[in-house]
Amino acid sequence: MxxxxxxxxxxxxxxxxxxxxxxxxxxxxHVELATRTKLFSGSPNRxxxxxxxxxxxxxxxxxxxxxxxxxxxxxxxxxxxxxLNCRIxxxxxHRKNYFYPDMPKAYxxxxxxxxxxxxxxxxxxxxxxIGVERAHLEEDTGKSTHVGGxxxxxxxxxxxxxxxxxxxxxxxxIVSRPDIRTSEHAREYVSELRAILEVIGxxxxxxxxxxxxxxxxxxxxxxxxxxxxxCEIKNVNSIRALGRAIDYExxxxxxxxxxxxxxxxxxRHWDDAEGRTHTLRVKEDADDxxxxxxxxxxxxxxxxxxxxxxxxxxxxxxxxxxxxxxALTGYDTRSExxxxxxxxxxxxxxQAVADAGGDAVRxxxxxxxxxxxxxxxxxxxxxxxxxxxxxERDGKLSATQAKTVLSELVENGxxxxxxxxxxxxxxxxxxxxxxxxxxxxxAADPDAWSKYCAGExxxxxxxxxxxxxxxxxxxxxxxxxxxxxxxxxx
Amino acid sequence: MSAIPSTASxxxxxxxxxxxxxxxxxxxxxxxxxxxxxxxxxxxxxxxxDARAQADAIDADIVAGRPVGPLAGVPIAIKxxxxxxxxxxxxxxxxxxxxxxxxxxxxITRLRTAGAVIIGKTNMDEFAMGSSTENSAFGSxxxxxxxxxxxxxxxxxxxxxxxxxxxxxxxxxxxxxxIRQPAAMCGVVGVKPTYGVVSRYGLVAYASSLDQIGPxxxxxxxAALLTEVIGGHDPMDSTSIPLASPSLLPSVSQGxxxxxxxxVTDLPAGAEPEVVAQLNExxxxxxxxxxxxxxxxxxxxxxxxxxxxxxxPAEASSxxxxxxxxxxxxxVNAADTNSMYGATRAAGFGDEVKRRIMLGTYALSAGYYDAxxxxxxxxxxxxxxxxxxxxxxxxxxxxxxxxVVAFKFGDKVDDPxxxxxxxxxxxxxxxxxxxxMSVPFGTGAHGLPVGIQVLAPALGEQAMxxxxxxxxxxxxxxx
Numbered sequence: 017m018x019x020x021x022x023x024x025x026x027x028x029x030x031x032x033x034x035x036x037x038x039x040x041x042x043x044x045x046h047v048e049l050a051t052r053t054k055l056f057s058g059s060p061n062r063x064x065x066x067x068x069x070x071x072x073x074x075x076x077x078x079x080x081x082x083x084x085x086x087x088x089x090x091x092x093x094x095x096x097x098x099x100l101n102c103r104i105x106x107x108x109x110h111r112k113n114y115f116y117p118d119m120p121k122a123y124x125x126x127x128x129x130x131x132x133x134x135x136x137x138x139x140x141x142x143x144x145x146i147g148v149e150r151a152h153l154e155e156d157t158g159k160s161t162h163v164g165g166x167x168x169x170x171x172x173x174x175x176x177x178x179x180x181x182x183x184x185x186x187x188x189x190i191v192s193r194p195d196i197r198t199s200e201h202a203r204e205y206v207s208e209l210r211a212i213l214e215v216i217g218x219x220x221x222x223x224x225x226x227x228x229x230x231x232x233x234x235x236x237x238x239x240x241x242x243x244x245x246x247c248e249i250k251n252v253n254s255i256r257a258l259g260r261a262i263d264y265e266x267x268x269x270x271x272x273x274x275x276x277x278x279x280x281x282x283x284r285h286w287d288d289a290e291g292r293t294h295t296l297r298v299k300e301d302a303d304d305x306x307x308x309x310x311x312x313x314x315x316x317x318x319x320x321x322x323x324x325x326x327x328x329x330x331x332x333x334x335x336x337x338x339x340x341x342x343a344l345t346g347y348d349t350r351s352e353x354x355x356x357x358x359x360x361x362x363x364x365x366x367q368a369v370a371d372a373g374g375d376a377v378r379x380x381x382x383x384x385x386x387x388x389x390x391x392x393x394x395x396x397x398x399x400x401x402x403x404x405x406x407x408e409r410d411g412k413l414s415a416t417q418a419k420t421v422l423s424e425l426v427e428n429g430x431x432x433x434x435x436x437x438x439x440x441x442x443x444x445x446x447x448x449x450x451x452x453x454x455x456x457x458x459a460a461d462p463d464a465w466s467k468y469c470a471g472e473x474x475x476x477x478x479x480x481x482x483x484x485x486x487x488x489x490x491x492x493x494x495x496x497x498x499x500x501x502x503x504x505x506x
Numbered sequence: 507m508s509a510i511p512s513t514a515s516x517x518x519x520x521x522x523x524x525x526x527x528x529x530x531x532x533x534x535x536x537x538x539x540x541x542x543x544x545x546x547x548x549x550x551x552x553x554x555x556d557a558r559a560q561a562d563a564i565d566a567d568i569v570a571g572r573p574v575g576p577l578a579g580v581p582i583a584i585k586x587x588x589x590x591x592x593x594x595x596x597x598x599x600x601x602x603x604x605x606x607x608x609x610x611x612x613x614i615t616r617l618r619t620a621g622a623v624i625i626g627k628t629n630m631d632e633f634a635m636g637s638s639t640e641n642s643a644f645g646s647x648x649x650x651x652x653x654x655x656x657x658x659x660x661x662x663x664x665x666x667x668x669x670x671x672x673x674x675x676x677x678x679x680x681x682x683x684x685i686r687q688p689a690a691m692c693g694v695v696g697v698k699p700t701y702g703v704v705s706r707y708g709l710v711a712y713a714s715s716l717d718q719i720g721p722x723x724x725x726x727x728x729a730a731l732l733t734e735v736i737g738g739h740d741p742m743d744s745t746s747i748p749l750a751s752p753s754l755l756p757s758v759s760q761g762x763x764x765x766x767x768x769x770v771t772d773l774p775a776g777a778e779p780e781v782v783a784q785l786n787e788x789x790x791x792x793x794x795x796x797x798x799x800x801x802x803x804x805x806x807x808x809x810x811x812x813x814x815x816x817x818x819p820a821e822a823s824s825x826x827x828x829x830x831x832x833x834x835x836x837x838v839n840a841a842d843t844n845s846m847y848g849a850t851r852a853a854g855f856g857d858e859v860k861r862r863i864m865l866g867t868y869a870l871s872a873g874y875y876d877a878x879x880x881x882x883x884x885x886x887x888x889x890x891x892x893x894x895x896x897x898x899x900x901x902x903x904x905x906x907x908x909x910v911v912a913f914k915f916g917d918k919v920d921d922p923x924x925x926x927x928x929x930x931x932x933x934x935x936x937x938x939x940x941x942x943m944s945v946p947f948g949t950g951a952h953g954l955p956v957g958i959q960v961l962a963p964a965l966g967e968q969a970m971x972x973x974x975x976x977x978x979x980x981x982x983x984x985x
Contacts, residue, residue, distance in 0.1 A: 073607075073609050077828045077833070078589075078607065078608070078609075078833075078834065079597075079602065079605075079607070079711075079828070079829075079834075080588070080589045080595075080607065080609075080611060080708040080709055080710045080711070081707075081708075082706060082707050082742060082743050082744065084741065084744050085744065111824050113823075113824050113827060113870075115827065115830060115844075115847055117832050120828065120833065122824075122827030122828050122830055123824055123827060170843060171842070176843075178832075304871055304872045306823075306824070306867065306870035306872075306875075307870075308820060308821075308824070308870055308879060311713075311714035311715035311745075311821055312714050312744060312745065313744050313745075314744055
C-alpha cells in the first residue's frame with residue numbers, strides 16, 4: 017500500500033478488533049467541483065436539469081472536438097490541495113482508456129502519475145491525523161439508466177438510457193493513505209472533509225446527490241505483519257452506510273481468515289438494505305487502462321503567485337473555527353455544541369453575539385439549540401441575542417423564561433428581549449421571596465420533604481412543582497434547587 | 507468578364523475588383539469537375555448547390571459594398587476529415603458514413619470569414635492512415651498526372667483536386683507526410699505548418715500530437731496566403747500556439763541570398779536516382795541564388811519511422827475508440843453492448859485502420875509501455891535535439907519529399923512496410939513539430955513530378971517560404 021511514515025500508525029488497544037485483528041482503511045473520495053461550466057467545455061455544470069441539455073461537441077466526444085481546461089476547476093482543486101495541506105505541483109493529464117456507453121470518448125481524461133496535489137494530511141476533530149496521498153482532477157462520466165432486467169445493471173437489461181449532462185463535470189479524487197484504523201475514524205474523516213469542501217466553496221459535497229462519492233479500501237491484519245489483501249467497497253451513499261459497510265467488511269474478512277480462507281483482491285458492492293457487501297468484480301478481470309499522456313492538453317504549472325493567492329483567500333477552515341470557538345467559550349473543540357455550530361457555519365454569529373457584549377457560553381448553547389434551521393447568518397440580530405444572554409446570566413430571567421423569550425426572538429426574527437420578558441410578566445424574583453416559597457412548600461408536603469432529605473432525589477419534584485406553581489413559573493429552577501439543597505444541608 | 511484566373515490570389519483580386527463574379531468562378535470550377543471527376547475521383551462529396559449559394563452570397567456582399575476577405579470567391583476543396591456543419595464528414599470510413607457534424611472546424615470558420623467557397627470534401631486514406639489513398643472505403647483517387655498511378659496520401663483527394671484544376675487550393679492534414687507526399691506525387695505545392703500554428707479543432711484526430719492542417723496550392727504564394735488565413739491562435743485548441751498568424755507572403759519573393767541551407771549527409775538511403783538528381787539540382791539552384799550549402803548530420807533520423815509507427819498508432823488506438831456505435835455513425839446491432847462494439851468496429855473500419863489500432867493498443871499495454879511507447883517518446887526527443895543542433899548551423903534543410911515518384915495502384919498496398927517507407931523523409935518533421943513544405947521540382951522516372959522538401963525550425967515558416975519561393979523560380983514556376 018503506502019510507504020509513508022504516517023502509515024506506521026498502529027491502532028490503540030481499544031481500537032483493535034476482537035481476535036487481535038487490526039483494521040486498515042484507506043478512502044477514495046470523488047467530489048464534483050462547484051464550477052460554472054464543465055472541466056473541458058463551456059456547457060453548464062448543473063445538477064437536476066432535463067437529460068442531455070448541458071452538452072456540446074466536447075461533452076459528447078464528437079470527432080474533432082478538443083478539450084480546453086477550465087481555470088476555475090484548477091483553482092478549486094488547488095483550494096482543496098491547500099486546505100488538505102498538500103504540495104501543489106506542476107502536473108499533466110493522462111487518458112484512461114476503457115469502453116463504456118456513458119464514457120463518450122471511450123477514455124477518461126484524468127491525472128495519473130503527476131497529479132496536481134500530493135502529500136497532504138487531514139486532522140480529524142478527535143485529534144488523529146490521516147495522510148492524504150493525492151487529490152487530482154478528472155472528468156465525470158455520463159449517467160446510465162438500465163431499463164428492464166432484474167438488477168438495474170447493464171447485464172440483462174432491455175435497453176439503456178444515457179444522460180450526458182454529467183459527462184465532463186469536474187471531479188477531484190482525494191485519496192487518503194491507509195491510515196484509518198476504525199470505522200468511526202472513517203466517518204469522521206468524511207464528515208470533516210465534507211465540512212472543509214463546503215467551507216472553501218469547492219463542492220456542495222452531497223453524498224445523496226452523488227456530488228460526493230466514497231469508496232473504501234478495507235483490509236485486516238495482525239499488527240507486526242504486512243497489510244492484508246484489500247477489498248474496495250463501492251456504493252456507499254451516506255456517512256452512516258460507510259461505517260456499517262466497513263464494520264461488515266472487516267467482520268467478513270476476519271471470518272474468512274479465521275476459518276483458514278484467503279481474501280481475494282476484489283471490488284465489492286455495499287447493499288445498504290441487506291447490510292452486506294457482495295462481489296462486483298475480481299482483480300483478474302481488471303481492465304488494462306493503457307494510460308498515456310493526453311496529447312490534446314498541455315501541462316499545468318500554477319505559478320507561485322497563483323498558489324499564494326489561493327492560500328491567502330482561503331476562508332477559515334472548520335478546525336480553526338472550532339479552536340476559535342473553544343477559546344471564546346472554554347468548551348472543548350470536540351464538544352458537541354462546538355462541532356454542531358461549526359458544521360452549520362454559525363461560529364461567526366456566536367462571535368458576533370459575544371462581540372455585542374453577550375455571554376459567549378450562553379450564545380453558543382442558544383445557537384446550538386434554537387438555530388438549527390437558521391443557516392450561517394440567523395435573522396435575529398446579534399445584539400438582541402446578546403441582550404438575552406445577559407438577562408439570564410444576571411439572574412433577571414430563569415433558564416425556562418430565557419428559553420421562552422428565545423423562541424419569541426427566533427419566531428419574530430429579533431426583538432428587545434427585556435420588553436418581551438416584561439410583556440410576558442417575567443420579572444426576576446429576588447431570592448428571599450423564593451426562599452419563603454420553598455419553606456411554604458416544605459411545610460405543605462412534609463412527606464416529600466422527608467423522602468428528599470433521605471436521599472430520594474426524585475421526591476424534589478413535588479416541592480419544586482409547588483414553588484413553580486406559587487411563583488407562576490417565575491422562580492428559577494436552579495435557584496429553587498440550590499435553596500432546597502442548603503435547607504437539607506447538602 | 508475576363509477569363510477565370512488559376513491562382514487563389516488572382517481570383518480574389520479579380521472578384522474584389524468586380525472583374526469577375528464569384529459565381530462565374532465557381533461555375534467554371536464545377537464544370538471542370540463535371541468533365542473529369544469520374545476519372546479522378548478526388549471528391550467524396552461535391553457541394554455544387556451549396557458552393558453556388560456561397561458564391562452568390564459573396565457577390566451580394568461585393569455589390570452591397572460590404573467588406574470581403576482575402577479569399578473572396580476562391581473555391582477550396584477540403585479533406586474529408588475536417589468537420590463541416592451539416593455537411594457529411596466521413597474520413598473515407600464506413601464507420602462515419604452519413605455523419606453530419608453539428609459544428610464547423612476552426613479552419614472552416616476562418617475560410618468562410620475570408621470569403622472562400624467550399625466546393626467539396628475530398629477523398630483520403632481512411633482516417634488519414636495511408637500513403638496512396640488506396641485505403642479509402644469509397645474507392646481510390648487517381649493521380650491526374652498519370653491515372654494509372656496513385657496520387658499519394660493520405661490527402662490524395664486534396665492533392666489531386668488541385669493538380670486536376672478542380673479547385674485552385676485545398677486543405678489537407680499531415681501526420682507523417684500526408685500533405686507533402688501527395689503534393690510531391692501530384693506536382694503541386696503542399697505545406698505542413700509548425701505544430702500549433704493551425705488549430706486542430708474540428709479535425710478528426712488520427713495522432714493528436716502529430717496532426718497538422720495545411721494547404722495545397724499551385725503556387726508557393728497561394729500556399730503562403732492560405733497558411734496566413736488558417737493560421738493563428740485558437741482558444742478551442744489547447745495545443746494552439748498563442749501567436750497571431752505569421753506574415754508569409756513577403757517571404758515568398760524575398761530570395762535566399764545569405765541563407766544557409768543544410769544538406770543531410772546521413773540521410774536514410776532508398777531514394778530513386780532521379781529523385782536524388784533533382785535534389786542536387788535544387789541545391790545548385792539555391793547556391794546560384796546566393797545561398798550557402800552546409801553539410802549537416804541528423805543521426806537519429808534512421809529511427810524516426812519506427813518511433814512514428816509506435817506513437818501514431820498508440821494515439822490512434824485511443825482517438826478511434828470513440829467510434830463505438832453508441833452516439834454517431836455506424837451501429838451494427840448485437841446481443842449485448844460489448845458484442846455491438848465488436849460488430850460495429852469490425853464492419854466499420856478497414857484493414858489498415860484495424861492494423862494500426864491493434865499496433866497502438868499493444869504498444870500502450872501494461873508491461874509493454876516502457877519498451878515501446880516510452881522508448882518511442884525518447885527517440886522523438888533525440889530527433890528534436892538533432893534538429894536543434896542542425897539549426898544552429900543552418901536556416902533550412904533540403905531533402906526529397908518522397909523517395910519515389912507516384913507508383914501504380916496495388917504496387918505497395920499489400921506490403922505495409924514498403925508503403926510506410928514512402929514517408930521516411932517526411933515523418934521526422936512531424937515528430938519534431940517543425941514546419942515543412944514540398945515544392946514541385948522537375949520530374950523523375952516516367953516523367954512524373956518530383957517534390958523537394960524544405961524543412962525549417964519551429965515557427966520558421968518565413969525562412970521556409972523564402973526557400974520554397976526560390977525553388978519555385980528555379981523550377982521555372984510562378985514568380
